[in-house]
Amino acid sequence: MSTTPILRLRDVTRHYRSGDSLVRALDGVSLEIHQGEVVGILGPSGSGKSTLLLIAGLLEPPTTGEVLMDGRTVATAQTDLDALRTFRRTHIGFIFQKANLIPFLTAVENVALALEIDSVRPREARAYAAHLLATLDLGHRLDNHPARLSGGEQQRVAVARALANAPRLLLADEPTAALDSVRGRQVIALFREIADRRQAAVAVVTHDPRALDLFDRTIELCDGRLGHG
Amino acid sequence: MNLAFKDIRFNVLRFLLTAVGVAFLMTASIGMVGLYRGIVADALLVIERIGADLWIVQGGRQGPFAEGSAVAGTMDRRAEGLSGVASARRFVQFSQQFPFAGRSLRASITGLDFPQDRGDWISLHSGRLLASGHLEAVADVSIGLRLGDMIRLGQDDYTIVGLARGMVDMGGDGLLFVTVNDAIAIAQRRTSEEVLLARASAGPAAANRSSVPQDSKIAAVLVALTPTADEAAVRRAVLAWGDANVLSRVDQRDLLLNQRLWRLRVQILAFTAVLLVVTGIVVSLIIYMLTMEKLHEIAMLKLIGAENSVIISMIAQQSFLIGAAGLVLGLGLSALIFPFFPRKVLILPADIALLGLAVAVICGFASLLGISRALKVRAQDVLS
Known part of the structure; x- marks a missing residue:
């Protein structure tokens, strides 16, 4: 394991104003995730898990503190996150509870789109997308639209899309919530395999206790503060 | 990857129904403009084709297309005597209803x-x-007549020896061509009662006159000039008679378009503008709704790093494709429907080009609404 973490949050806080009161969604959170590591982020609803994921994914700025990728500070309270769109595209992959596939694109097109957005030529993008889907046992579903895929298949297409640009960091928000236990374990096992094979760092926000044994470690959030599992 | 085409191909029925809706609005717009062009073409038909350089009309009046005009029956002889006049013809035109085969x-x-x-x-x-x-x-x-039909006009039966197409007057009535002398005879048709009343009041000598005052039926004299004629000199000569006015072809056009048909032109233009505004609102709402339906996908596109140009292009292309499809379908519908309309609907390439431009502006405006909404979407909205 390299000494420089892929993701590092340093004393991150995130506060919201709600009327006259101040909501502390995250309160001084620091964590590191290294390459090849699959980390589970646990905690009850409202504990700040999703906020943590948004800040780590450069979708929201921290109120204080900083986000570092590969040792480089990429986000602070003053950062214009819209300017990080390209950085996000090439460094971070996202997977959600819902697959969020584009309904009018086929499975292979959903994956290829992520590559074409990154200026990969259409033919090459499609070929690589097909290869990625084949490695996820979806080679026979390339030209199916999302509506024709099962929940598990859709989620695997979403994983393929997240992997398309070979990101160093994969962030997953409740990826198994809509799946049965077998499919849920398969998805976490897939993250495990991706982390091993691609040396990516994977952070998975989950409520699901069925696959905890597949994580390298878990961290627990409670009221915006961190405790280790 | 063209997202607009992909979306349309996936929702082809929705796209077609939308395009058909826009097409009906386009058809109405094309129809309004075509109707106006048809009325102008009908109004100018005789002026443009009859081959007169000058129209000699009743003194102090603007001629038969603007108001009542009657000139002396011998005025053509006077005109022929002018230097520079190649020919002079009498012109008569009036509307007539007549019975035929049980119809009027x-x-x-x-x-x-x-x-x-x-x-x-x-x-x-x-x-x-x-x-x-x-x-x-x-x-x-x-008019509804066929070759060989016999019709009764005035006191005489006339045989239809020829059929013309597209020859109508400003009101849309088909032209029925007879000789000037026959036309005068038809115009001077009197009932027996009229003749009797005339005799009673003025004696047998008045039998040939109507009890109703009958002016000359010659509305104008059409003058063709020689190639070397001085038009201004001919004009001056005619005006010097005192009982005649003279109008050129340009004067007649101006009279018809800017005076006689002015209100109609403005009316049709205003109605077309209203239709285009309605089209604009409808297309804008459609594009806005299509954008609203895709907010989640747009957030996802932003999340995976798509530049704004990808999203703008998708919305704008869909907007322009809907407009283009609506215009093409509208033209098709127009070609199918308007030939069955009772009045001429003239669809000119220049008008289609202008309408295309208007549609492009409408679609551009419509897509701006959708784009402005799409640009407000944040990548993190994908979680909502």
């Missing part, structure tokens, strides 16, 4: 100064032009 038909009786004017300028569809000075007629097909 309507036509605009137009006199040809036969044999000088045999009607070579008429768009003959079938049959022949006038070959005799009396009791023959050439009718526009819109």
Whole structure:
């Protein structure tokens, strides 16, 4: 394991104003995730898990503190996150509870789109997308639209899309919530395999206790503060 | 990857229904403009085709297309005597209703100064032009007559020897061409009662006169100039008579378009503008709704790093494709429907180009609404 973490949050806080009161969604959170590591982020609803994921994914700025990728500070309270769109595209992959596939694109097109957005030529993008889907046992579903895929298949297409640009960091928000236990374990096992094979760092926000044994470690959030599992 | 095409192909029925809706609005717009063009073309038909350089009309008046005009029956002889005049013909035109085969038909009786004017300028569809000075007629097909039909006009029966197409007056009535002398006879038709009343009041000598005052039926004299003629000199000479006014072809056009048809033009233009505004609102709402439906996908596109240009392009392309499909379908519908309309609907390439430009502006505006909404979407909205 390299000494420089892929993701590092340093004393991150995130506060919201709600009327006259101040909501502390995250309160001084620091964590590191290294390459090849699959980390589970646990905690009850409202504990700040999703906020943590948004800040780590450069979708929201921290109120204080900083986000570092590969040792480089990429986000602070003053950062214009819209300017990080390209950085996000090439460094971070996202997977959600819902697959969020584009309904009018086929499975292979959903994956290829992520590559074409990154200026990969259409033919090459499609070929690589097909290869990625084949490695996820979806080679026979390339030209199916999302509506024709099962929940598990859709989620695997979403994983393929997240992997398309070979990101160093994969962030997953409740990826198994809509799946049965077998499919849920398969998805976490897939993250495990991706982390091993691609040396990516994977952070998975989950409520699901069925696959905890597949994580390298878990961290627990409670009221915006961190405790280790 | 073209996202707009992919979305359309996936939702092809929705796209087609939307395009058909826009097409009906386009058809209405094309129809309004075409109707206006048709009315102008009909109004200018005689002026443009009859081959007159100058129209000599009743003094102090603007001629038969603007108001009542009657000139002396011998005014053509006077005109022929002017230097620079190649020919002078009498012009008569009036509307007439007449019974035929149990129906009441309507036509605009137009006199040809036969044999000088045999009607070579008429768009003959079938049959022949006038070959005799009396009791023959050439009718526009819109009147509803056929070759060989006999119609009673005034005291006489006329045989339809030729059928014309597209020859109508400003009101849309088909033209029925007879000789000037026949036209005058038809115009001077009197009932027996009129003749009796005239005799009673003025004695037998008045039998040939109507109890109703009858002015000359010659509305104007059409003058063709020689190639070397000085038009201004001819004008001056005619005006010097005192009982005549003179109008050029340009004057007649101006009179029709900017005076006689002015209100109609403004009315049609205003209605077309209203239709285009409605089209704009409808297309804008459609594009806005299509964008609203895709907010989640747009957030996802932003999340995976798509530049704004990808999203703008998708929305704008869909907007323009809907507009283009609506215009093409609208043209198709127009070509199918308007030939069955009773009045001429003239679809000119220049008007189609202008309408295309208007549609492009509408689609551009419509896509701006969708784009402005899409640009407000944040990548993190994908979680909502």
